[in-house]
Amino acid sequence: MFRARLATTIAGFILPFPITAFAQSDLSELLDMPLEALSDTKVVSATKTALSLADIPAATYVITAKEIKRSGVRSVADALTLAPGLHVAKFSNYDWGVSARTTNEAMSNSMLVMVDGRSVFNPMFSGVDWDLIPVSLDNIDHIEVVLGPVGTIWGGNAVHAVINIITVDAEDAPKRHVSAAVGNYHYQEYQAHHAGKVSDNLFMSGYAEFVQHMPWTSDQEIVQPHQDYRVYTERFGLRGDYQHFDKTVSFQLGGIRSREDYQWGLYQPHFLNGGEDVDDFAPYQTEMLAEEYFGGVKYLQELGEDRHWEQQLWITYSSSDGSDRNAYFTRYDSETSYQDANFFGGHLTLGLNYRFIDEYFRPYSADESLLSPYVRVADEQGYGNKSIAGYFNFIYPITDSTTVMLGNRWQYFDINHETYSQPQLRVMQKLTDGQSVWAGWGRALVTPARDGRSAHFKRNVYASDQYVCVQLAPNNVYCGDFDRYRTTTYVGKEELKAPEVDTFEVGYKFYEKNNVSFDVNLFYSEESNIPVWAYDPNSSGAMIVTGNSSPGTVGTLVESIVYRKEERVSSKTSGGEIALKWLVSKDLQVNANYSYKRIKAEFDGAESLAIKQLLKTYENEPQHLASAQVMWDVTDSFWVSSVLHYASGTDPDDILANAEQVAWPDVVTWDLLFGLQPFYKGLEMTLTVENLFNDQINEFPESYNGFDNGTQYWLELDWFLP
Structure with missing residues (x-):
């Protein structure tokens, strides 16, 4: 995430210390899904068992294909604003931060994202690169969102x-x-999709896409010299579904390739170049x-009226x-996995999972480590x-109206x-045919x-002729013009x-068929072993190197700053989400949601001023999120x-010296199609x-060095060949 940062951007900030309405007639039934069908939609992400939304004792939501297309989004990340509880913040023209019920930060890894049950994550930090999800929006049947563990x-x-992107059979x-879209900021997108029947039992589909756009839609001065840069993304996918009697086989191939014009380089400290x-x-x-x-391939074998066995195998290469x-x-x-829908009157699922990741991190030379x-x-x-x-x-159904899940x-x-245990216990009580209450507890990790264990991050900054005050002794502060080289190691x-x-x-x-679906839930979470970067004063230090500095300076101030990973922070988070879908008439639908969360962080040990600032920074997160969609x-x-x-x-706590820089801004965006x-x-x-009406908006705190995002518009033409 946030890969679009220029090397010059880093130095500059640190040193001062489409889319169609309906895909085609074959999809009209899916895209015009009524709320009655939505309440009965089978969702697998909450239980790995196909259950209706109304029967799941969890905060579960579905973003339909029609809602995705009518929102005009060009990415999965942007589509997630349609669900409650998800904080989606745009960093640049192709980078996002997405979080649920916790902090929104780079390399967030507390949310599982999948495509048809296959995890899409960067194993380096076990989080999601949102611009590298290999799926075509036009191939999405729906997106299942399950909040909580x-x-x-x-x-x-x-x-x-859990975000599970379900693609169309x-x-x-x-x-x-075929489709083509063009817009401002040099946006271009071209797609081709086709599917067909190969035999009585086999159907196949495939697609290819190409997207080009500028990395930034920003008027900021820092990016203007680089506005000739482009981002090029290619996606492709192939799927086959075969069914014969009691056997079902589905296989998929696909990928994504993203090329980004970029500025890189090396610092040239004067004291390392003989002055x-x-x-x-x-x-x-x-x-x-x-x-x-x-x-990958999925194989499902029916073993009887109530039992089946499924095997999945996936191979993924990423770099x-x-x-x-x-x-x-x-x-x-x-x-x-094995499922028995009539095991002592209940539904039993058993599973075994194995994962192996062959990892390789590129080594760097001593010069690269010092000067990059x-x-x-x-x-x-x-x-x-x-x-x-x-x-x-x-x-297990205890009674006709009470169900327990363990x-x-x-x-x-x-x-x-x-070895970790991740248990859950949930119960649902049906009040009427269209109303139910539920409660649950679960643990996840x-x-x-x-990354953060045996992989370390190093950041270097150099600038010549800086006016700096250096404390040489407790009562001796010297101020003058220095070259300044700083290396920060995490x-x-x-x-x-x-x-x-642990989440409760x-x-x-509430479901009124054909008219209204309404969900409201409250949660309370306790999180332990939260990793944070703690300043290490014993390994940090500074020295002055005299000679070989730039003209007019008295030497080079060389600083070494070390932060170490610690897991002595815990948090308690509370909040809730409300979601409403209302079919006002057959021609007008309104979807709305609202979310609230509040984080309280604690430290295991004595709280110094630095620790208190760290905790207040962790708690500094937007508390209110809301979105509304109208389709007419x-x-x-x-x-x-x-x-x-x-x-x-x-409004960060006053204990933070840089409160204005770490404050999240109010963000209001309006999209019209x-x-x-x-x-x-x-x-x-x-x-x-x-x-619309909100050009050059920045959705991150100043300390994140995010980019302003401008008003964008584009025209898309879809052609359905005869």
Whole structure:
């Protein structure tokens, strides 16, 4: 995440210390899904068992294909603003921070994201690169969002939420569909989708996409010299679904490749160049490449009327050559599960999961480590990361109106030689046919990764001729013109404990078929072993190197700052979410949601001023989130859609000396869409305006060095070939 930072941006900040309305007629039933069908939609992400939304004792939501298309989003991250409880903040024109019920920060790893049950995450930090999710929006059937812990079912990272992107079956995928979109900031997108019947039992589908845009839609001065840069993204996917009697086989191949124009370079400290008067930084233009390719198969065997066995095998290759994540990974996932829908009158699920990740971190030379703006290094370049898990989940109807769900997962991680238990207990009570209440408790953990353990991050900054005051002794402060070289090292901790979260929830569900669905829930979470970077004064220091400095200076101030990973922070978070879907009439639908969260952090040990500041910084998160979507079919061929999103700002505690820099801003965005269908002989047209009346908005605190995002507009034409 946040890969678009320029090397010059870092130095500059630190040194001062589409889319169609309907894909095609074959998808019209899906896209016009009524609320009655929505309440009966089968969701698998909460239990790995296909249950209706109304029957799941958890905070579960579905973003439909129609809602995605009518929102005008161009990424999965942006689509998640349609669900409650998710804080989506845009960093640049292709970088996002997304969180649920916790802090929103770079390399967040407490939310599990999947495509058809296959995890999409960067094994380096076990989090999500939101710009590298290999899925076409036009191939999404729906997105399932489960808030709260689902570690029993899915294992590590299913801590605060699970996002499962369900793609369309090959039989229902878009057929003979091509599209093109163009907009400001050099945005271009081209797609081709096709699907068909190969035989009586086999359907296949495939797609290819190409996207080009500028990295920034910003008027900020710092990016203007680089506005000729581009980001190029290619995606492709192939799916086959075969069914014959009691056997079902589904296979997928796909991938994504992202190329980014980039400025890189090396610092040239005068004292390391014999005092030669050279530029502080020697930049050059290059291209950063990140990619992921995957292949896998699902095999389902019916063993009887109530029993079935499923086997999944996935192979995923991912790599990046950016200095903050210069590594490649080959991941092998195997999942075996057995389900019996009539086990002593209940539904039993048993499963076994095995994962192996072949990791390799690129080594850096001594010069690169000293002179690069930043690098990430590992104690050993190659590593075999293994985990194995077994789990069960049992859903039992105590009475006709009361259901209990009990489960546990035992998961072993080779990286820290620990086995963790992730249990859950949930109960649902139906009040009437359309009303129910539920309560639950669950425990989940963050998947251990090498980053923050045996992988370390190093940041370097150099600038000549800086006026600096240096304390040479307790009562001796010297001020003068110096060259200044600073290296900041974030040192991991090999025996780092994995963060664990216990969450208690209660909720209420109401469904009035064809008209209204309403969900409200409250939660309370306790999180332990939260990793934070603690300043290490014993390893930090400064010295003055005289001679060989730039003209007019008295020497070079060389500073070494060391932070070490600690897990002595815990937190208590409380809040809730409300979600409403209301079909006002057959032509007008309104979706709205609101979320609230409050974080209270604690430290295990004596609280110094620095620790208190750290805790207040951790608690400094937007508390109020809201969004609303209106979809109006004005006529049979003309529609209008609008999405309004709000995230509250923060007022940090006065104990923070840099309170203004760490404060989150108030964010209000409004997107407006117009669609014509058909426009002309199979052509459909959509006009989208994003950030209407709110040009150059920054959605992050100043300390994050985020970029302003401008108003964007684009026109998309979809052609459904005969």
